[in-house]
Amino acid sequence: MMKQAIIPALLLAVGVLIPLLIGENPYITGILITVLMMATLASAWNILGGYAGQYSFGHAAYFGAGAYTTMIILSVSDTNPLVAMAAGVVVAGLIALVTGAIVFRLRGHYFGLASIAVAEIVRLVVLNLEFTGGAQGILLTDVKFYGLDLNSKNPFYYGMLIALVLTLGITALVRRSRTGYYLQAIREDQDAAASLGINLAYHKNKALLISASLTSVVGSLYAVYIRFIDTHAVLDLRLSIEIILTAIIGGVGTLWGPLFGAMLLVPLAEILRSNVLGEALVTHGMVPESSPVGMFLKEHLAHAHVLVYGIITVLCILYLPKGILGLFRRSGK
Amino acid sequence: MIKHLLNVNHVNKYFGGNVAISDVCFSVEEKQIFGLIGPNGAGKTTMFNCLTGYYPVSSGDIVFDGKKINNRRPDEVCRLGMARTWQRVKPLGSLSVLDNVMVGAFAVTRSLHTAEKMAREQIHVVGLDDYAAQLAGSLPIGLKKKLELARVLATKPKMLLLDEICGGLNHTETWAILDIIRSIRNSGTTIVFIEHDMKAVTSICDRIVVLNAGEKLAEGTPAEITSNRDVIEAYLGGGHHA
Ligand SMILES: Nc1ncnc2c1ncn2[C@@H]1O[C@H](COP(=O)(O)OP(=O)(O)OP(=O)(O)O)[C@@H](O)[C@H]1O
Ligand SMILES: [Mg+2]
Numbered sequence: 001m002m003k004q005a006i007i008p009a010l011l012l013a014v015g016v017l018i019p020l021l022i023g024e025n026p027y028i029t030g031i032l033i034t035v036l037m038m039a040t041l042a043s044a045w046n047i048l049g050g051y052a053g054q055y056s057f058g059h060a061a062y063f064g065a066g067a068y069t070t071m072i073i074l075s076v077s078d079t080n081p082l083v084a085m086a087a088g089v090v091v092a093g094l095i096a097l098v099t100g101a102i103v104f105r106l107r108g109h110y111f112g113l114a115s116i117a118v119a120e121i122v123r124l125v126v127l128n129l130e131f132t133g134g135a136q137g138i139l140l141t142d143v144k145f146y147g148l149d150l151n152s153k154n155p156f157y158y159g160m161l162i163a164l165v166l167t168l169g170i171t172a173l174v175r176r177s178r179t180g181y182y183l184q185a186i187r188e189d190q191d192a193a194a195s196l197g198i199n200l201a202y203h204k205n206k207a208l209l210i211s212a213s214l215t216s217v218v219g220s221l222y223a224v225y226i227r228f229i230d231t232h233a234v235l236d237l238r239l240s241i242e243i244i245l246t247a248i249i250g251g252v253g254t255l256w257g258p259l260f261g262a263m264l265l266v267p268l269a270e271i272l273r274s275n276v277l278g279e280a281l282v283t284h285g286m287v288p289e290s291s292p293v294g295m296f297l298k299e300h301l302a303h304a305h306v307l308v309y310g311i312i313t314v315l316c317i318l319y320l321p322k323g324i325l326g327l328f329r330r331s332g333k
Numbered sequence: 334m335i336k337h338l339l340n341v342n343h344v345n346k347y348f349g350g351n352v353a354i355s356d357v358c359f360s361v362e363e364k365q366i367f368g369l370i371g372p373n374g375a376g377k378t379t380m381f382n383c384l385t386g387y388y389p390v391s392s393g394d395i396v397f398d399g400k401k402i403n404n405r406r407p408d409e410v411c412r413l414g415m416a417r418t419w420q421r422v423k424p425l426g427s428l429s430v431l432d433n434v435m436v437g438a439f440a441v442t443r444s445l446h447t448a449e450k451m452a453r454e455q456i457h458v459v460g461l462d463d464y465a466a467q468l469a470g471s472l473p474i475g476l477k478k479k480l481e482l483a484r485v486l487a488t489k490p491k492m493l494l495l496d497e498i499c500g501g502l503n504h505t506e507t508w509a510i511l512d513i514i515r516s517i518r519n520s521g522t523t524i525v526f527i528e529h530d531m532k533a534v535t536s537i538c539d540r541i542v543v544l545n546a547g548e549k550l551a552e553g554t555p556a557e558i559t560s561n562r563d564v565i566e567a568y569l570g571g572g573h574h575a
Contacts, residue, residue, distance in 0.1 A: 178439045178448070185436045188425035195385065195419070197411035197440035197488055 008168075015161050019154050029153040033225065035266045036160035037218055042246035042258030043167045044214035047174060049244070050253035052207040053187025055112045058119030059243050062212040064235035065092035066219030068126060071138040071229055081145050085220040092216030093209055095122065100205040111204075116237070123235040137230025140223075156225040163221060164259070167214045171255055174210070183207055187253070245309045249316050251323025260325050265309065272304055336363045338492055338523050339384075339415075344393035346376070346383055346547075353379040355547040356393075361492070361540075366514065366524045368538035368555075370531075372567060375544040377527045378420055381494050385417045386410045398491060411440060414491035418481040418498055420527070426470030430461055430480055433469045437487030455483040459513060474501050482513065492523040499533055511537050535559055543567070
């Protein structure tokens with residue numbers, strides 16, 4: 001027990017100390033916030049997808065539910081952001097319960113398909129309503145939280161860190177509980193699970209509810225951090241896909257896999273997006289700038305990070321079914 | 334007083350136009366080892382699937398422990414005390430043997446500690462102690478069958494439905510399992526036993542029902558069944574080694 005706690009404690013200490021070490025560096029802090037955010041989202045997704053084996057392709061819906069609920073409340077009142085966040089959890093929870101009630105009665109892989117459909121419905125509804133800001137989105141000019149300087153990124157760094165610790169903590173608790181065993185049994189074989197007394201629909205709903213609630217919390221944090229949201233930013237299918245890829249590449253059904261995935265993918269995406277690689281190749285004369293390859297590198301590599309995610313995922317599925325984390329583990333446990 | 338733990342009354346099961354079970358009735362007494370036999374495709378597994386809530390019956394009644402269970406879900410049936418094993422084993426492949434059996438034990442306890450203790454007991458009963466930490470998916474078939482048994486025993490059933498638990502096992506393994514089944518019965522669990530090996534069936538069962546093409550062909554003690562002309566006909570006529 002003591003030994004098991006050492007590595008998490010060290011990681012946590014590093015997480016707490018990093019902002020002090022790097023000082024006020026908004027660029028780096030911004031990337032770290034994204035790492036924490038994707039790690040938390042992928043971990044929350046993992047409770048449902050990794051442990052219960054129910055792959056959601058629409059987790060953006062819960063992220064967006066948290067983000068929109070929080071922004072709508074904060075833009076019309078000066079409610080405590082934590083209360084707005086809680087309201088987001090309620091909305092996300094309701095969407096999850098309705099989805100689950102319909103889909104988990106059916107056997108087979110309907111959930112994956114239905115999760116996309118639900119997310120698209122949520123996106124279209126938000127896009128076409130008045131009070132959600134429609135296509136324009138919502139801008140938040142001012143927000144207060146216990147006198148913290150919210151123009152600095154550090155409070156959001158710590159906010160995301162708390163969300164990650166909370167999510168990993170819940171994952172660890174679930175994993176070592178009857179519910180955790182039941183979710184894994186459902187993932188392995190639904191008929192066998194039912195024959196051992198497991199109420200399939202109930203436990204899938206439970207996993208979905210936990211997963212959706214945590215996802216919504218991250219959505220709320222993100223919204224207040226960015227202070228501007230629209231459907232592209234918080235309800236896009238691309239976000240759902242990135243969450244899944246982060247979990248798969250790190251290692252589904254493991255406690256630490258999603259964090260690993262985020263630590264790998266977010267910096268990689270940043271390198272591609274800022275195109276330091278493409279520009280370096282061109283400016284150092286390795287590739288002539290006017291050549292088709294040079295033009296491609298300069299112009300398009302920045303847009304390639306989703307493609308690169310995709311390629312890494314395919315390679316992972318083929319060669320590392322247990323994700324990057326699987327590399328470090330002996331077979332067995 | 335004799336108590337009937339299970340009553341099957343005029344059960345029919347159709348798949349589209351195919352009749353898989355046709356008007357079958359039987360009753361199982363408490364603490365009996367009750368054999369359900371018949372050639373391939375006779376409807377034995379289908380009967381188990383109806384009893385445990387995997388298939389809705391087309392008509393008829395199933396009464397278990399005084400309750401009508403026709404339309405119960407499989408997990409409800411298990412929690413009422415009727416548990417089954419699978420002819421085609423269903424290990425939770427990427428979990429360890431211990432974890433598999435713990436999943437069963439969680440039907441009767443929420444505590445991780447108690448579940449592990451109960452699981453280890455059942456693992457010991459079937460003799461899988463040395464394999465407790467192994468992944469269930471990596472076991473050979475004989476051990477997977479034992480795992481099925483341990484896992485379902487951990488749910489502490491009143492009635493145990495065993496679907497060809499000895500299928501694919503050699504002679505020694507079969508007799509080891511039969512010994513375990515006897516001791517399970519002696520500790521108070523009622524057993525319904527599907528098996529093709531006639532020697533095994535007649536040596537262990539108190540009473541036997543023979544199904545053939547979905548219909549009940551005969552019912553009686555092992556001695557009555559082995560001397561029944563219809564039964565001999567069905568088995569030999571179907572080209573089966575009995
Ligand atoms: N889900 C299903 N859909 C359609 N037909 C089915 C289904 N399940 C079983 N059957 C049919 O019901 C009949 C009985 O099959 P069942 O599996 O119950 O036989 P069995 O007595 O268990 O045979 P075996 O000894 O080979 O295991 C067969 O004709 C089979 O094809
Ligand atoms: Mg069968």
